[in-house]
Amino acid sequence: MFKSQAPPIFRATIDTDKCIRCKRCIQNCGWSTYSWGGDRVQIDTSKCVNCLRCYHYCPTEAIEILKEETRFKDNGYWSYNHIRNIKRQAETGGIPLTGMGCDREGTILFDHLMLDACQVTNPSIDPLREPMELKTFLGKKPSKLEFTKDKNGKRKLVTKMPPNLELAAPVIFSPMSYGSISLNAQKVLARAAKECGILMNTGEGGLHEDLKPYTSNIIVQVASGRFGVNPEYLNAGVAVEIKIGQGAKPGIGGHLPGEKIPLEVAKARMIPVGTDALSPAPQHDIYSIEDLRQLIYAIKEATNYKPVSVKIATVHNVAAIASGIVRAGADIVYLDGFRGGTGAAPGIIRDHLGIPIEHALAAVDDRLRQEGIRNEASIIAAGGIRSAADAAKAIALGADAVAIGTAALMTMGCTLCGKCYTGNCSWGITTQRPELTARLDPEVYAVRLSNLIRAWVHELMEVLGALGVNAVESLRGSRERLRGVGLDAQTLDMLGIKPAGR
Amino acid sequence: MFEIDAKDKYYRDLNEEVRAAVDSGEKDIRLKNVNGQYYLATGLRGKVNITIEGVPGNDLSAFMDGPTVNIKSNAQDNIANTMNAGKIVIHGSAGDVLGYGMRGGKMHIRGDVGYRVGIHMKGVKRQSPTIIAGGTAGDFFGEYMAGGVLILLGLDSPEESPIVGDYLGTGMHGGTIYIRGPVQQKYCGAEVGVMETDADDKKVLEKHLKEYCADLGLDLKEVMSRPFKKLIPVSSRPYGNLYAY
Ligand code: SF4
Ligand code: SF4
Numbered sequence: 001m002f003k004s005q006a007p008p009i010f011r012a013t014i015d016t017d018k019c020i021r022c023k024r025c026i027q028n029c030g031w032s033t034y035s036w037g038g039d040r041v042q043i044d045t046s047k048c049v050n051c052l053r054c055y056h057y058c059p060t061e062a063i064e065i066l067k068e069e070t071r072f073k074d075n076g077y078w079s080y081n082h083i084r085n086i087k088r089q090a091e092t093g094g095i096p097l098t099g100m101g102c103d104r105e106g107t108i109l110f111d112h113l114m115l116d117a118c119q120v121t122n123p124s125i126d127p128l129r130e131p132m133e134l135k136t137f138l139g140k141k142p143s144k145l146e147f148t149k150d151k152n153g154k155r156k157l158v159t160k161m162p163p164n165l166e167l168a169a170p171v172i173f174s175p176m177s178y179g180s181i182s183l184n185a186q187k188v189l190a191r192a193a194k195e196c197g198i199l200m201n202t203g204e205g206g207l208h209e210d211l212k213p214y215t216s217n218i219i220v221q222v223a224s225g226r227f228g229v230n231p232e233y234l235n236a237g238v239a240v241e242i243k244i245g246q247g248a249k250p251g252i253g254g255h256l257p258g259e260k261i262p263l264e265v266a267k268a269r270m271i272p273v274g275t276d277a278l279s280p281a282p283q284h285d286i287y288s289i290e291d292l293r294q295l296i297y298a299i300k301e302a303t304n305y306k307p308v309s310v311k312i313a314t315v316h317n318v319a320a321i322a323s324g325i326v327r328a329g330a331d332i333v334y335l336d337g338f339r340g341g342t343g344a345a346p347g348i349i350r351d352h353l354g355i356p357i358e359h360a361l362a363a364v365d366d367r368l369r370q371e372g373i374r375n376e377a378s379i380i381a382a383g384g385i386r387s388a389a390d391a392a393k394a395i396a397l398g399a400d401a402v403a404i405g406t407a408a409l410m411t412m413g414c415t416l417c418g419k420c421y422t423g424n425c426s427w428g429i430t431t432q433r434p435e436l437t438a439r440l441d442p443e444v445y446a447v448r449l450s451n452l453i454r455a456w457v458h459e460l461m462e463v464l465g466a467l468g469v470n471a472v473e474s475l476r477g478s479r480e481r482l483r484g485v486g487l488d489a490q491t492l493d494m495l496g497i498k499p500a501g502r
Numbered sequence: 503m504f505e506i507d508a509k510d511k512y513y514r515d516l517n518e519e520v521r522a523a524v525d526s527g528e529k530d531i532r533l534k535n536v537n538g539q540y541y542l543a544t545g546l547r548g549k550v551n552i553t554i555e556g557v558p559g560n561d562l563s564a565f566m567d568g569p570t571v572n573i574k575s576n577a578q579d580n581i582a583n584t585m586n587a588g589k590i591v592i593h594g595s596a597g598d599v600l601g602y603g604m605r606g607g608k609m610h611i612r613g614d615v616g617y618r619v620g621i622h623m624k625g626v627k628r629q630s631p632t633i634i635a636g637g638t639a640g641d642f643f644g645e646y647m648a649g650g651v652l653i654l655l656g657l658d659s660p661e662e663s664p665i666v667g668d669y670l671g672t673g674m675h676g677g678t679i680y681i682r683g684p685v686q687q688k689y690c691g692a693e694v695g696v697m698e699t700d701a702d703d704k705k706v707l708e709k710h711l712k713e714y715c716a717d718l719g720l721d722l723k724e725v726m727s728r729p730f731k732k733l734i735p736v737s738s739r740p741y742g743n744l745y746a747y
Contacts, residue, residue, distance in 0.1 A: 088746045092745075093746075095744060095745050095746060096745070224622075225603070225622060225646075226603025227624075229565070229605075230565065230584070231547055231565045266626075270624035270648065270649060271624055271648040271675070271676060272676045275648070278673060278675070280621075280646055280673075284599055285580050285583060285599050295561075297541065298540075298541055298544050298561045298564040298565070299565075301514075302565045
C-alpha cells in the first residue's frame, strides 16, 4: 500500500507491564486506533487524533499519548502544518478539512485587555453578600418611554414594549445542529439551558421530539438549507434566528458529510440517508438588506412577531452590515468571530477569512451608537469566548450577551482534537454512531455544563463587584473600564479604549 | 364566501384580517384588489381556500401549512418558501426562487417561472412536494434538490426548442425532475443523469398532471403528447472526494 508521506502526529503507547488486557481502549477509541492481536492490544498510531478518551478510560493508566517525535525538520517559515497539508493535498487532491475553531497563534486581543477595579476613591462591592444583577434582556428596547396618569394620579406605561428574551445571565449556547452534534449533546445543552435560565439554539437541523420539553429555553434557527423548518418549528422556541454566516467559515455554506447522516438525521432534515447535507453558501432568497428584511418579516408574520436574531460571521465590513441588519428589523445581531468553532470547515477558510470578534464588536457597537439605533437590537458576541474574563471584556466592549459553543462541548469531554468532521468523536459529541453517542449521558453532563455556567456567573459577579457596579447593565459598553496593554495606537483607537496607565 | 377588500391596505393589517377570518372558522376567503401586498397566507395553517384577485407580492405562502391558494393572475418572487403542506395554483406566470426548501404540498403554475425554482426541495416517503410549471424556467432549476418532484412543461414552446436554462439540477442529490422537451447534458449539473422516461414515470406524471390540468382547465392528453426527459442524481455524494481528511 502507498504509505502516506504525511507522518502521524501522535504516538499512542501502551505500557505492556501495566496493561491488564481489559480491551477498554479498543472499545473507547472512535477512530479504531486499537485492535486485539490475540494476546495484546495492537496499535495503529496513524489513526490517533489525541482525543484522550482511551487515556481517561484505561483503568491502570497504561496509556500515554505522545507527540510523534519523528517530524519534518524544524523550519521557521514552513510550519509543520504547511508541509503536512502539501503532502496530503498531493496525495488526495482535496481541500484539507478542519474541525473546531482556528488554532493558529497570533495576537489575541482579549489577552491584551485589562479590566478596571475600585481602590480608595470608590467602593467595590462584595458580590457574595450584596445584591448583584446579571439578568439580561435580548431584543429591541424602546427609544423612549411614555406614561399617562390615571384619575388617581398613578403613572401608567403607555409605550408598547417590544418582545424581549429574558436570561438569568448574559451567556447563551451557540447554535449546534442535530447532525453536526449528537442528540444527546443537544439534550445536555437543553437541560443546562433550562437549569441555568439561559438559552440553547437548535442550529440548522430541526427540532427533535425529545427537545420539546425545553422549548422555552430554545432559539430555533433558519439557515440556507432550510432543514427541519416548518410553522410548528418556527413557533416552537422563544425566538427565531436567521443564519447568514458562521465565524469559522464566513461566506461558505454548511456541509454535513454523509457519514453523519443516518436515518434519524435524514428524517429530521428530509434528505436521503448517507448523502451530504448541503447548506448553500448564500440563502438564495437573500441578496440584499431588503431581501433580508423580507425574510425577517416573513418569519415575524409566521410567528406572530417573535424576536428574530440574525447571525453573521464578522467580516471586514461588519459594522455597515450590522447596521443594515438592524434596519432590516432584526431584534438581535449575533456576531461570530473568526475563532468560532465548527463541526467541519476547509482549513483555508477557517484560518484565513474574517476578523476577530473583539474588533468587530467594538466597530458594530460604535456604528449603531453613531447612527442612534443601538437600542433597536441586542448584540451577541461569539467566536472564541474561552472564559468569564473574555465574556466580561466582550460585554465591556459592547455586547449584551456572549454565546459559547466550544467551551460547552468541553464540559462533555471534548478535548479540542479538532476531528469533528470525521463523525468518529470518541466522546459521543460530534458523531451519530449509536455506540459512541450512547456514552454521553445527558443527565450527567448537563450537571457539568450547568456547573460551568454557575462558575462563570460567580466569576462575573466578582468582576462586577471589583468594578464597583451591582448590575451587568452598568458594564455594558463601558469601555472606560478597559485598558489595553501592548496594543498600538491604531488598535486602541479602533477598540475605543485607552492604553494602560492613562 | 368571505370577502376582504385589500385596496390600499398595508400587508400587516391585511394579513391580520385574513388570520382573524381563518381563526373564526371561515373556509372560503376571497381577497379583492390585491396589489403587491407581501406575505399573504404566510405561516397560515389549516384547511381553508383563499382566492386572490390581483397580483400578490413577494413571499406568498411562506411556511404555509395546509391552505389552498388560488391566484387568478401573475405572482411575484419567493412563493412557497419552505412551505410545508397545502396547494398554490397560479393562473399566470411567477418570478424567481419559487418553492425554496419546500417540504410538502403542491404548486401549479400555468405560465413561465424565473430563476432558481424548486431549489433545495426536500422530501421523505410520505411527505413530498411537487412544483409544476406550464411554461419555461430560468437557470438553476432544481438546484441542490434533495427530494420531491419538479415538472416543467413548455406548453407554449414549439417542440424541440429548449424550455429550461443553464445549470439544471446543480448539486442535486435527491428527488426527480421531468422536462417536457429537449435536455442537453452539458447544461446540467455534473451530478445529474438525464434519461428517458418509462412506464412507471408515465404513471407518476399522469397522476400529477391530471390534477394540474383539472386545476388550470387543460387537456391531459395534449399535455402528455410530447416525450418527457427525466433527471435524477447519479451520485448521492457528489462532493465525497472534495476533501482531504
Ligand atoms: S484517538 Fe483518542 S481514543 Fe483513540 S487512541 Fe488516540 S487518544 Fe486514544
Ligand atoms: S467534539 Fe469530539 S471530535 Fe470534535 S474536537 Fe471535541 S473531542 Fe474532538
